[in-house]
Amino acid sequence: xxxxxxxxxxxxxxxxIYALAAVGFTLLWQASQTINFAQGEFVMLPAxxxxxxxxxxxxxxxxxxxxxxxxxxxxxxxxxxxxIVEPMLPHGTLPLVIATIALGLLMKESxxxxxxxxxxxxxxxxxxxxxxxxxxxxxxxxxxxxIVSMLAIGSLQLFLNRTRTGRCMQATAQNPAxxxxxxxxxxxxxxxxxxxxxxxxxxxxxxxxxxxxxKFSNGETLGLVxxxxxIVGGFNQIRGAxxxxxxxxxxxxxxxxYVSSEYRSAMPLILLIAIIxxxxxxxxxxxxxxxV
Amino acid sequence: MTMQPQAHIxxxxxxxxxxxxxxxxxxxxxxxxxxxxxxxxxxxxxxxxGKSTLFNCILGQLRPTEGHCAIKGRAxxxxxxxxxxxxxxxxxxxxxxxxxxxxxxxxVILAGQEHEGTMFSRLFSKGDAGLTSKAEQLIDFFRLxxxxxxxxxxxxxxxxxxxxxxxxxxxxxxxxxxxxxxxxVNLTMLGYLKDRLTTYNREHGTTFVVIEHNMEFVMxxxxxxxxxxxGEVIAEGTPDQIRSNQMVIDAYLGG
Amino acid sequence: MTRSRITLLALAIAAxxxxxxGQGNYIIxxxxxxxxxxxxxxxxxxxxxxxxQVSLAQAGFMGIGAxxxxxxxxxxxxxxxxxxxxxxxxxxxxxxxxxxxxRVQHHFLAFVTLAFNxxxxxxxxxxxxxxxxxxxxxxxxxxxxxxISTDGNLPFYYFSLVxxxxxxxxxxxxxxxxxxxAFKALRENPIRAESLGLKIRRQTLLAxxxxxxxxxxxxxxxxxxxxxxEPGSFALIHSLKILLMxxxxxxxxxxxxxxxxxxxxxxxxxxxxxxGYYLIIYAALVIVLMVYSPNGLIGLGQKxxxxxxPKHEARHDLKQGVSL
Numbered sequence: 047x048x049x050x051x052x053x054x055x056x057x058x059x060x061x062x063i064y065a066l067a068a069v070g071f072t073l074l075w076q077a078s079q080t081i082n083f084a085q086g087e088f089v090m091l092p093a094x095x096x097x098x099x100x101x102x103x104x105x106x107x108x109x110x111x112x113x114x115x116x117x118x119x120x121x122x123x124x125x126x127x128x129x130i131v132e133p134m135l136p137h138g139t140l141p142l143v144i145a146t147i148a149l150g151l152l153m154k155e156s157x158x159x160x161x162x163x164x165x166x167x168x169x170x171x172x173x174x175x176x177x178x179x180x181x182x183x184x185x186x187x188x189x190x191x192x193i194v195s196m197l198a199i200g201s202l203q204l205f206l207n208r209t210r211t212g213r214c215m216q217a218t219a220q221n222p223a224x225x226x227x228x229x230x231x232x233x234x235x236x237x238x239x240x241x242x243x244x245x246x247x248x249x250x251x252x253x254x255x256x257x258x259x260x261k262f263s264n265g266e267t268l269g270l271v272x273x274x275x276x277i278v279g280g281f282n283q284i285r286g287a288x289x290x291x292x293x294x295x296x297x298x299x300x301x302x303x304y305v306s307s308e309y310r311s312a313m314p315l316i317l318l319i320a321i322i323x324x325x326x327x328x329x330x331x332x333x334x335x336x337x338v
Numbered sequence: 339m340t341m342q343p344q345a346h347i348x349x350x351x352x353x354x355x356x357x358x359x360x361x362x363x364x365x366x367x368x369x370x371x372x373x374x375x376x377x378x379x380x381x382x383x384x385x386x387x388g389k390s391t392l393f394n395c396i397l398g399q400l401r402p403t404e405g406h407c408a409i410k411g412r413a414x415x416x417x418x419x420x421x422x423x424x425x426x427x428x429x430x431x432x433x434x435x436x437x438x439x440x441x442x443x444x445x446v447i448l449a450g451q452e453h454e455g456t457m458f459s460r461l462f463s464k465g466d467a468g469l470t471s472k473a474e475q476l477i478d479f480f481r482l483x484x485x486x487x488x489x490x491x492x493x494x495x496x497x498x499x500x501x502x503x504x505x506x507x508x509x510x511x512x513x514x515x516x517x518x519x520x521x522x523v524n525l526t527m528l529g530y531l532k533d534r535l536t537t538y539n540r541e542h543g544t545t546f547v548v549i550e551h552n553m554e555f556v557m558x559x560x561x562x563x564x565x566x567x568x569g570e571v572i573a574e575g576t577p578d579q580i581r582s583n584q585m586v587i588d589a590y591l592g593g
Numbered sequence: 594m595t596r597s598r599i600t601l602l603a604l605a606i607a608a609x610x611x612x613x614x615g616q617g618n619y620i621i622x623x624x625x626x627x628x629x630x631x632x633x634x635x636x637x638x639x640x641x642x643x644x645x646q647v648s649l650a651q652a653g654f655m656g657i658g659a660x661x662x663x664x665x666x667x668x669x670x671x672x673x674x675x676x677x678x679x680x681x682x683x684x685x686x687x688x689x690x691x692x693x694x695x696r697v698q699h700h701f702l703a704f705v706t707l708a709f710n711x712x713x714x715x716x717x718x719x720x721x722x723x724x725x726x727x728x729x730x731x732x733x734x735x736x737x738x739x740x741i742s743t744d745g746n747l748p749f750y751y752f753s754l755v756x757x758x759x760x761x762x763x764x765x766x767x768x769x770x771x772x773x774x775a776f777k778a779l780r781e782n783p784i785r786a787e788s789l790g791l792k793i794r795r796q797t798l799l800a801x802x803x804x805x806x807x808x809x810x811x812x813x814x815x816x817x818x819x820x821x822x823e824p825g826s827f828a829l830i831h832s833l834k835i836l837l838m839x840x841x842x843x844x845x846x847x848x849x850x851x852x853x854x855x856x857x858x859x860x861x862x863x864x865x866x867x868x869g870y871y872l873i874i875y876a877a878l879v880i881v882l883m884v885y886s887p888n889g890l891i892g893l894g895q896k897x898x899x900x901x902x903p904k905h906e907a908r909h910d911l912k913q914g915v916s917l
Contacts, residue, residue: 081700133884139700141887143647144840145880147833152876159869270711277704308719315708322705326697423790435785437778448778451771452790457799460771467771505789 048181053299059188060257061295062195066250067272068279068287069199070243076219076282077239080131081143084150086269088244091153092118092251093168093260094161100169107169115248123244127237150265157262168255191253198249199288202242206284215239267311271298274318280331289330293317348411350375350513350545351396355405358391358569365391367569368405373513378539378546380560382553384590388569393517393549397429398422409513424453428511430502432518438491442482445490445501446473449508469508476504480534496527503531507538513545520552528552532559553590557581565589606758613750621746622818627858628753629814632760634838634850636807639764641836642844643776644800650690650706651835653713654683654805656827658812660717663730663822672736676813683809687802695794695801702801710829717824729823733816749818756814760807767803768847776800780845837879843891852890 067089074080082088095117099110130149134142172190176183206212217225218235226232250268258264271294279290294314301313321328349372358366366388373379383389394400396407398414407414409427417425437445451460451467460467477483480500485493490501499519506514519535520528532555539546550556556563557577565573565580567589573580580586613621637651658679665675694705717724724730735743736752743749767773775796778786787793816822834857842853864871886893 081703130880130884134887137887140641140645140647140844141840141883143700143703144836145883147836148876148879148883151833152873152880155869155872155876159873270707273704274708277701309715312712312715315712318708319705319712322697322701323693326693326701418792419784419787420790420792423788429788431785431788435782435788437781437785439781440774440777444774444777447771448774448786448791449789451774452792454771457792457795460775461767463771465769465771465773505785509790 049303051180052182052184053303054296055182055184055192056188057296057299058292059192059295060254060299061275061292062192062199063250063254063291064268064271064275064295065288065291066195066198066246066253067268068275068291069202069284070246071272071276072281072284072287073219073239074243075276077215077236078127078131078135079139081139081146081273082243083143083146083269084153084265085247085272086265086267087150087153088122088247088265089250089254089268089272090260090262090265091122091157092248093255093264094157094166095248096252096255097161097166097168097260107171111248111252114252115245118244118248118251119241121244122247123241124237126244127240131240150269154262154265161262163262165259165261168260170256171252187256194249194253198246199284202246203284211235211238271314274314277328278317278321280328282328282331286328286330290328293329347374349373350377350410351547352408353392353396353405354407356392356395356402356407357404358388358395358400359403360391365569366395366402366566369566369569369571370405371564371571371574373545373547375512375545376539376543377562378535378548378560380556380563381547381549381566382551382556382563383566386568387566387589389549389566391569392566393515396547397427397515420452423509423511426509426512428506428509428514430499430506430514430516430519432521434495434498434502436490436498436501436505439489441487442477442490442493442501443470443473443486446476446504446508449505453509473508476508479538480504496523496531499523499527499531500534503534507542507544510542511544513547516546516548516550518550519548520550520555528555535559609754610751613747618746621750623858623862625746625750625753625818627854628750628757629811629818630835630838630854630858631851632757632814633808633811633835634842634854635760635764636804636811637835638804638839638844638846638850639767639776639807640801640804641839642846642849643768643773643780644797644804645780646695646797646801647700647703647836648706648801648804649703649829649832649836650710650713651805651808652827652829652831653706653710654687654808655812655815655831655835656713656717656822656824657683657686658809659816659822659827660724660730660812661809662813662816663733664723666733666736666816667730672813672817673738676810679809679813680806681809683812684802684806687805688798691798691801695798706832707829710827710832714824714828717827724824727823727825729821731821733820733822735817735820743817753814753818756810760810764807765847772796839889841879841882841889843889845888846891849889849891856890 067085070088071082071085074082092114095114096110099105099113100107103113105113130145131142134145170187172187174185174187176185206216214225214230215235215238217228217230218232222232225235275290275294276287277290278293279288280286294317297313297317298310302310305313351373353369353371356366356369357364369392381389381392391400395402396414397419398417401415409425412425414422437448440448447466447469450469450472454460454467454469455463474486477486480503482497482500482504485497490498493501503519519531523531535546536559538544548556548560560577563575563577563580564571565586572585572589573583575583613624633651633655637648640646640648661679661682662672662675665678666672690705690709691702694702718727735749737743741748743752768776775786775791778791779793779796783793838853838857839850840853841856842851843849860875861871864874867874882889882893886896
């Protein structure tokens, strides 16, 4: 029982970080039909920005995180939208899919070449104390990660539902043509989405890197997990991506112990295939009506 | 005032007590009519009168809340678009709907090839499925022969409408549903389109159902007209009868 | 087909026949590799370029073919039977994967195939008793036909060339039939195509399954070519590589995958002097290509050609017919 509790908590903590990536993935899809195959690398990269801030410029950790965030907003947000997504949108989704695959490769190889192929230790933001709660060892880091991710997603939801800009963004995602007619600055709303994605990726990166260390190849699993989470939860909603992320985190942790370590990474994939077979709209999604 | 279908002729399309509710809004309310072979039926009404909803119910794209539609005795509800086509239903779309990068000839051949043999047998049949001459006849009928090998997307709007119509006829359907054929078409073209449609109807006896905004076009094309307003049939009859119907005039002029 | 096209085709085949003559083993091996990957890429082009669906499991299908062929030929079965079983199995797996995935819209096939490729890799690595695990399988014989052995590199090249030409012929046969038109229609306007009687789901599914079967054949050829197979050769990254071949060459063009496979296989050699930066340059080139010419190199070539010599087109208004 204690073991189960322990696995659940660490699963939720990891899952909440997956959810950050999955939410960003979903937002990009809604706002611009971009299926970002580089999403994993988007989470891998900001940790290196932070490390550069610390080692190259000698900044303290918090300032380096600000530096990393700024760089992420600029490169993963603005530049990604302006230089890659925007010129390719008229060509349909396919070339863009290919371009994001290539972009992921580019980011991965660049980090490997310019920073190093070995895993880099990343300073912990939260104390790594472990408490014993009813026989289960619970780490403060896990709890803090869970809280920070939930806060981030919660405030994003509030922003989207409660502010004027947020509602304009939702309108843009649902029907850009109508939003345009209603006077929404569609281009700007799409840009905001890209910025939010970059910010979410940075948060995820800073939270996950102390655990797994910063490594160029981190994006491979993260990207896969992010879009499995997005699809399992329901491709078109933030709530879905959140539930999907948490679920994958928990399943991953449980299957490491209760299935086999060899097939641990197969479980999310099997879940994905099962969901597509049985409930293609995702756990929280609503089936889409046929259009004429 | 209503024309009753003769009992001994089977209707091509029959609409039985169709109602469609969207949340609290009743878009179509208890509509019934039959369409007999060879008729050109016009379905008109102001915006929001429910004609598009009704059209989609007939095409099996929307499930009616009550009632059912049948084409040649077969219910259309839930029938996939491809199967509807194989049942002998042709249709055009409101928006332009050609294959822009394919030649006019290929566009028209495509419209017929899926009706030849099975998917498996088509793998082994001739490249044009033996349809070139039939397609050419139809292209000639719409006087598009000079554009036979032109990419459909590079034709003018009106010409693309003709290609679209030719595609709807290619498989030799029993009934063709035309969704706002006059939309966005200039006056010269309108007359030409009307002439081609009437000629085709006369030569082949194909039944048409036309949804349209343009009153004049409908009046000159159709043999019978049904007027919808707020989801209900408010008038039915020949163009002349409709023209002088007070309820129709009210519905159109802010009733 | 016009006469000039037939001449061109004959010249191309002749070039392929003389290409390996007098070359060293390494070059002949690279050429064989190119032929094998061209077949895989051709199959993916059917799925991607013609039916418009993204499959991220082409290397996985190669893996199915490679392992089936390896296990069967190691047990004394002739290659041709093993290859046949490989092709049929890949086709069947393609159907089984595609059927549920194509029921839903968006790019679900991409996700399902991605998951499948990753799963397959895990199975190949973990089921050591059958697949040899990470150590893989070695010592698969090269086939012989009518007493002629393909053990030497040159005979094996000609064996690969025959397979390649047969595959090209089959693909050409499929595309010249009404199916070719149906695929084009599917890509350009699926809703209209469906309203004209095209069963779009079934047609797409068959394109994907046939494309996967090409992958199975490529795998069946990979086994005797390399004579050593391991799970890593069929991992997701290789599916992406084949995808790049199709796209870089020009998806939807018949000869696109062959060109793309050549580029993807030769580029590492050309960029060898850049050492570690090879993949970076490569990825950047792909992005630039996608931004400027989503139709790949062949598309780019066409664009340039059109600029150089404008087409002599008759003025539309001088033609007889309706022009409204």
